[in-house]
Amino acid sequence: MSDSDANTMWGGRFAAGPDAIMEAINASIGFDQRMAAQDIAGSRAHAAMLAATGILSDKDAEAIREGLLTILSEIEGGDFAFSTAREDIHMNVEARLKTLIGEPAGRLHTGRSRNDQVATDFKLWVRDQLDAAEAGIASLMRAFLGQAEAGADWVMPGFTHLQTAQPVTWGHHMMAYVEMLGRDLSRVRDARARMNESPLGAAALAGTSFPIDRAMTAEALGFDRPAANSLDAVSDRDFALEFLSCASICAMHLSRFAEELVIWSSAQFRFVTLSDRFSTGSSIMPQKKNPDAAELIRAKIGRIFGANVALTMVMKGLPLTYSKDMQEDKEQVFDAADNWMLALAAMDGMVRDMSANRDALAAAAGSGFSTATDLADWLVRVLGMPFRDAHHVTGALVALAESKACDLPDLTLADMQSVHADITSDVFDVLGVENSVASRTSYGGTAPSEVKKQIARWTEILG
Ligand code: ARG
Numbered sequence: 001m002s003d004s005d006a007n008t009m010w011g012g013r014f015a016a017g018p019d020a021i022m023e024a025i026n027a028s029i030g031f032d033q034r035m036a037a038q039d040i041a042g043s044r045a046h047a048a049m050l051a052a053t054g055i056l057s058d059k060d061a062e063a064i065r066e067g068l069l070t071i072l073s074e075i076e077g078g079d080f081a082f083s084t085a086r087e088d089i090h091m092n093v094e095a096r097l098k099t100l101i102g103e104p105a106g107r108l109h110t111g112r113s114r115n116d117q118v119a120t121d122f123k124l125w126v127r128d129q130l131d132a133a134e135a136g137i138a139s140l141m142r143a144f145l146g147q148a149e150a151g152a153d154w155v156m157p158g159f160t161h162l163q164t165a166q167p168v169t170w171g172h173h174m175m176a177y178v179e180m181l182g183r184d185l186s187r188v189r190d191a192r193a194r195m196n197e198s199p200l201g202a203a204a205l206a207g208t209s210f211p212i213d214r215a216m217t218a219e220a221l222g223f224d225r226p227a228a229n230s231l232d233a234v235s236d237r238d239f240a241l242e243f244l245s246c247a248s249i250c251a252m253h254l255s256r257f258a259e260e261l262v263i264w265s266s267a268q269f270r271f272v273t274l275s276d277r278f279s280t281g282s283s284i285m286p287q288k289k290n291p292d293a294a295e296l297i298r299a300k301i302g303r304i305f306g307a308n309v310a311l312t313m314v315m316k317g318l319p320l321t322y323s324k325d326m327q328e329d330k331e332q333v334f335d336a337a338d339n340w341m342l343a344l345a346a347m348d349g350m351v352r353d354m355s356a357n358r359d360a361l362a363a364a365a366g367s368g369f370s371t372a373t374d375l376a377d378w379l380v381r382v383l384g385m386p387f388r389d390a391h392h393v394t395g396a397l398v399a400l401a402e403s404k405a406c407d408l409p410d411l412t413l414a415d416m417q418s419v420h421a422d423i424t425s426d427v428f429d430v431l432g433v434e435n436s437v438a439s440r441t442s443y444g445g446t447a448p449s450e451v452k453k454q455i456a457r458w459t460e461i462l463g
Contacts (some may be wrong), residue, residue: 005177009091017085028327029082032089034334035076038124039089040068042117042200045220047108049213051315055111060104067101068093088327090114093350109212112203115234115322119199124221126243129337130192134185136344137250141181142462143351148174148455153448155433156361157370162263170356171451177257178458184250191246195239199224202233205321235321237311240333244308247340254343258298261350265291270360275353278346293346294364300343307332337361352437365433368397369408374439383422393420431451 018026044065051061071093074080097105152171157164198218207230214226227233232274264271274291282288314328372394379390396419401408409431416423431434440446
């Protein structure tokens, strides 16, 4: 392509083509070609509307429609020569249309601008990603539900500060992630509903004097309505920021579970065994089975949240309406979307494949004086002690067990009575972890009976 070709879109005012460096900094085709399908869908809707409103002849509209379909199949087939000189996906498609159908191609841009065009394309792209995220999150929730069902009543230690706190159930721990992902899902749905207004027809910034029908293009593209302010329509990137915010929060949840998997799969914990399919070996240490997928998921939050910060910084100082800064929105979102989808899929596979080691979980559940709170509660309930006194007595019993290098259930009744004379042998009933978890029947508690109710509720919701 020659310099003069490069200038066909605005060549009337320009005597010379751009410097090579100008072209390099200006062009977005290297990345915005990912929006080709959305660009062509937007142009088809626009052309059909121009014909329906009498702005364009049916004959020209039909030529445009056929030309756009040809271009779509060329792009999908990998037969399209993208040109940097033609800057972006919008101009690449339009220039190709001109080659294919001639003069009518020049009429397609009536009543629109690249400003509303790019906002429309990008919204459609982000909307598709929100739909993909919704499916990915729901699938991962089902994977966690499957784990919860399999071990609804398996005991394990619950932690605070990563110190053994109280026994909980495996099912309860898995269902905690179902709750988190459930909020992620609802955030994705909210974002989709809020963003679903069409910018198309806002034109450069002020609307147009042509009698266009914005409701028609909005409907054709699956939007709920046209955006009500043309200045806002071309300058809004909230939808992209909200997408990145949804992605960041969800990636943070994935990262927390990834961290748990790294800990749990270690030789010191052995709570879970990850499948070979989602682990790697070491080139020097034959015994190693590394949780690389979990570690990479843990790291993904960095680039996803980074994209969120970067785009916020791009947008924060821009006067209305469009500024070329906004072209920097896409790479951030593309990269975050790719990595979010990959992290969701990898976590899905890991959760489905992993096996919980019931015995190791149970052994850990009973260690670390995990039923000390049950003992204190027993002193309150049976001996009528104020909780603060019971806490003190229990602390003394833990210290005694520690000095004897045993756990609480291993103390004798005489040991117990040496700390508090009124303790009876009934106390041993509450020191077992099974009894401990079974007793926590408060709503949302860890008792298997409660966990099973939550499993049933989510199974119904997810259908
Ligand atoms: N490639 C541009 C972008 O991504 C398209 C819009 C260009 N509009 C303009 N007025 N220069 O933002």
